[in-house]
Amino acid sequence: MALLEVEDLRVSFPVPGSGGDATSSVHAVNGVSLALESGRTLAILGESGSGKSVTAQAVMGILDEPPARVAGSVRLRGRELLTLTPKQRDRVSGEEIGMVFQDAMAALNPVYTVGEQLGELLRVRRGLSRSAARRRAVELVDRVHIPAAKDRVRDYPHQFSGGMRQRIMIALAIALEPDVLIADEPTTALDVTVQAQVMELIAEIQRDSGMALLLITHDLGVVAEVADDVAVMYAGRIVERATVQQVFAGPAHPYTEGLLASMPRIDRRDEELYAIPGAPPNPARLPAGCPFHLRCPRADDVCRATLPVLEPLPDGRASACHHRKELLHVGG
Amino acid sequence: MSVDDELVLRVDDLVRHFPVKGRLPFTSGGVVKAVDGVSFDLRRGETLGIVGESGCGKSTLARMLVGLERPTSGEVRFGDAVVHAARGRNLRALRRRIQIVLQDPYTSLNPRRTVREILLQPFEIHPDVLDRGRRLDRVKELLDLVGLDGSLHLDRYPHQFSGGQRQRIGIARALALQPDVIVCDEPVSALDVSVQAQVVNLLERLQRELGVAYVFIAHDLSVVRHISDRVAVMYLGKLVERGPERLLYDAPAHPYTKALLSAVPVPEPVGRAQRKRILLAGDPPSPVDPPSGCRFRTRCWQATETCAITEPVLAGGDRAVACHYPLAAA
Ligand SMILES: Nc1ncnc2c1ncn2[C@@H]1O[C@H](COP(=O)(O)OP(=O)(O)OP(=O)(O)O)[C@@H](O)[C@H]1O
Ligand SMILES: Nc1ncnc2c1ncn2[C@@H]1O[C@H](COP(=O)(O)OP(=O)(O)O)[C@@H](O)[C@H]1O
Ligand code: SF4
Ligand code: SF4
Ligand SMILES: [Mg+2]
Ligand SMILES: [Mg+2]
Numbered sequence: 001m002a003l004l005e006v007e008d009l010r011v012s013f014p015v016p017g018s019g020g021d022a023t024s025s026v027h028a029v030n031g032v033s034l035a036l037e038s039g040r041t042l043a044i045l046g047e048s049g050s051g052k053s054v055t056a057q058a059v060m061g062i063l064d065e066p067p068a069r070v071a072g073s074v075r076l077r078g079r080e081l082l083t084l085t086p087k088q089r090d091r092v093s094g095e096e097i098g099m100v101f102q103d104a105m106a107a108l109n110p111v112y113t114v115g116e117q118l119g120e121l122l123r124v125r126r127g128l129s130r131s132a133a134r135r136r137a138v139e140l141v142d143r144v145h146i147p148a149a150k151d152r153v154r155d156y157p158h159q160f161s162g163g164m165r166q167r168i169m170i171a172l173a174i175a176l177e178p179d180v181l182i183a184d185e186p187t188t189a190l191d192v193t194v195q196a197q198v199m200e201l202i203a204e205i206q207r208d209s210g211m212a213l214l215l216i217t218h219d220l221g222v223v224a225e226v227a228d229d230v231a232v233m234y235a236g237r238i239v240e241r242a243t244v245q246q247v248f249a250g251p252a253h254p255y256t257e258g259l260l261a262s263m264p265r266i267d268r269r270d271e272e273l274y275a276i277p278g279a280p281p282n283p284a285r286l287p288a289g290c291p292f293h294l295r296c297p298r299a300d301d302v303c304r305a306t307l308p309v310l311e312p313l314p315d316g317r318a319s320a321c322h323h324r325k326e327l328l329h330v331g332g
Numbered sequence: 333m334s335v336d337d338e339l340v341l342r343v344d345d346l347v348r349h350f351p352v353k354g355r356l357p358f359t360s361g362g363v364v365k366a367v368d369g370v371s372f373d374l375r376r377g378e379t380l381g382i383v384g385e386s387g388c389g390k391s392t393l394a395r396m397l398v399g400l401e402r403p404t405s406g407e408v409r410f411g412d413a414v415v416h417a418a419r420g421r422n423l424r425a426l427r428r429r430i431q432i433v434l435q436d437p438y439t440s441l442n443p444r445r446t447v448r449e450i451l452l453q454p455f456e457i458h459p460d461v462l463d464r465g466r467r468l469d470r471v472k473e474l475l476d477l478v479g480l481d482g483s484l485h486l487d488r489y490p491h492q493f494s495g496g497q498r499q500r501i502g503i504a505r506a507l508a509l510q511p512d513v514i515v516c517d518e519p520v521s522a523l524d525v526s527v528q529a530q531v532v533n534l535l536e537r538l539q540r541e542l543g544v545a546y547v548f549i550a551h552d553l554s555v556v557r558h559i560s561d562r563v564a565v566m567y568l569g570k571l572v573e574r575g576p577e578r579l580l581y582d583a584p585a586h587p588y589t590k591a592l593l594s595a596v597p598v599p600e601p602v603g604r605a606q607r608k609r610i611l612l613a614g615d616p617p618s619p620v621d622p623p624s625g626c627r628f629r630t631r632c633w634q635a636t637e638t639c640a641i642t643e644p645v646l647a648g649g650d651r652a653v654a655c656h657y658p659l660a661a662a
Contacts, residue, residue, distance in 0.1 A: 047524040141440035221597030264558035276526035
């Protein structure tokens with residue numbers, strides 16, 4: 001049994017203005033299954049709108065239901081989370097699963113100091129006294145390598161730079177020592193130099209605590225640097241699941257293959273980039289058959305008619321492509 | 333000088349300071365030195381990439397290049413004309429030759445105008461470029477050129493397009509008056525990886541076909557490497573290094589360039605544990621009160637007393653570096 005298991009997760013939202021008609025909804029997540037072990041890093045890779053954040057929010061239990069409709073199963077150490085009462089669920093988030101977001105300013109409360117926000121969490125959730133909570137808050141701010149932590153806890157979020165705010169959000173997320181950290185594009189808004197600092201900090205905390213990391217990103221470079229395993233999402237589904245080495249050595253899905261070829265490299269200069277034609281589909285209007293068929297160079301009649309399901313390959317990975325076996329033989 | 337080496341832009345010691353308000357009424361808070369002495373040349377048909385961290389002055393520089401922002405001092409020369417000294421007709425003529433494409437395709441196009449109106453507008457501002465009767469055909473040609481179906485898309489509004497399509501419309505608008513220079517300020521930063529490659533390829537094809545020169549500004553160093561012939565690295569309002577793409581990326585001479593490059597994640601998991609990375613401490617200092625001497629010294633692992641006292645100048649020809657102790661080629 002893995003630490004975190006997600007099985008056939010489905011999330012949809014009613015389309016506004018449709019008068020509650022059950023047939024018109026955005027199917028943001030369409031049957032996602034994942035497993036994450038202690039101490040490991042699983043990256044969910046995908047372009048915008050592919051359902052990465054909705055998946056993360058459903059696992060964390062922070063989607064408003066309704067309007068969101070969530071189905072499937074999310075288990076932490078074998079315990080089902082989707083059927084918990086909101087109160088029980090609240091305890092799990094924070095204590096067992098922590099989360100950091102792309103936009104720290106939106107996630108932090110602008111009218112309380114950093115020390116007050118950390119202190120309150122520790123007093124309410126851990127029952128610490130006021131002074132013990134204050135001491136622990138300073139330790140946490142220091143833990144995320146903010147200089148002069150003792151003074152900085154008295155500052156408000158807007159008094160920190162973008163990179164520092166991201167660190168503070170990490171301090172809040174790890175304050176209750178969760179087993180799983182979900183990080184949704186934690187460095188997307190940051191400069192590369194600051195991104196490198198923040199990723200190093202997360203890796204360091206992970207080494208010390210053995211926490212598992214579910215990292216959501218659209219950046220193939222970040223995936224290659226930190227992930228153990230990768231799940232590639234397209235149109236609300238996982239289309240490929242493999243180890244990071246497998247993905248970069250030769251993808252088993254044409255979409256992953258296209259993504260790798262379309263990315264310019266820092267370490268060499270290619271003549272021309274491969275460009276996947278078209279744009280990611282609107283999840284409210286997915287094409288029939290394989291959702292990637294309009295953009296796929298390998299698409300044939302089978303692809304246009306039948307939805308491929310995520311199936312295992314002999315080497316342990318899984319791909320949702322009718323032609324996955326040929327792809328591996330051609331790509332080597 | 334051969335025809336290919338003909339200079340289209342000469343940028344000389346360009347400075348832009350913004351006054352900032354003090355905390356108390358009637359006090360002055362000093363100045364933001366957004367751009368503080370930037371010089372470079374741009375050759376016909378080439379791409380000069382400009383990279384640097386957020387807030388280092390890239391967009392302010394871009395706006396000055398196209399005449400949208402007045403420099404505090406210094407000048408931008410286009411041929412024999414000084415961009416900011418031009419008035420009236422001359423200014424209009426210059427504006428036509430230097431165009432800009434911005435990052436956010438969502439805000440750079442007027443939401444209440446159709447694509448037809450957006451692309452006809454440049455000809456209304458510059459009516460002498462093309463007879464009224466031939467403009468619509470030209471608009472259709474422009475859409476074709478950027479890979480949008482001219483007959484299909486004319487009467488749609490920007491919100492009816494995807495981000496990548498909007499960026500194509502922005503590029504078509506910039507191309508309308510057949511400029512010599514297009515300044516691209518983060519033109520692909522808001523796009524998904526797959527769509528970004530389409531737009532990068534489009535810009536490269538247009539350059540081959542039309543001979544337009546680009547100043548390509550981005551914080552993504554991989555994209556800049558791919559598209560640029562030469563690259564300039566900016567830090568706190570100044571260029572710290574400038575050189576041909578290959579030399580700059582394979583053998584950076586300025587410590588900041590080296591640190592910036594080493595922070596970029598490499599899309600290759602094999603050998604990642606052995607990879608050496610220079611982790612710069614902290615954030616860039618404030619451009620209101622930059623460090624004395626070398627502006628990079630507060631984050632530089634090589635800094636000495638000299639660096640705090642004497643400002644290094646950008647020295648060299650095609651390959652120039654502003655550092656007292658430039659790194660030796662590896
Ligand atoms: N109109 C203005 N008034 C005052 N300060 C300004 C103004 N425009 C820019 N600045 C300041 O000048 C500096 C450079 O800004 P600029 O927008 O050129 O940076 P940039 O390199 O384009 O950053 P980014 O990568 O975030 O786009 C910043 O400190 C910015 O806050
Ligand atoms: N609260 C919501 N209401 C309606 N649609 C939503 C909501 N949240 C997300 N979506 C839609 O679900 C799809 C997946 O979104 P998301 O998970 O945020 O994508 P990403 O992979 O970029 O994180 C998108 O089409 C998005 O517009
Ligand atoms: S199923 Fe067909 S269309 Fe879909 S990714 Fe595979 S080859 Fe392409
Ligand atoms: S001049 Fe000194 S501080 Fe500046 S980059 Fe060179 S060595 Fe570093
Ligand atoms: Mg998201
Ligand atoms: Mg900018």
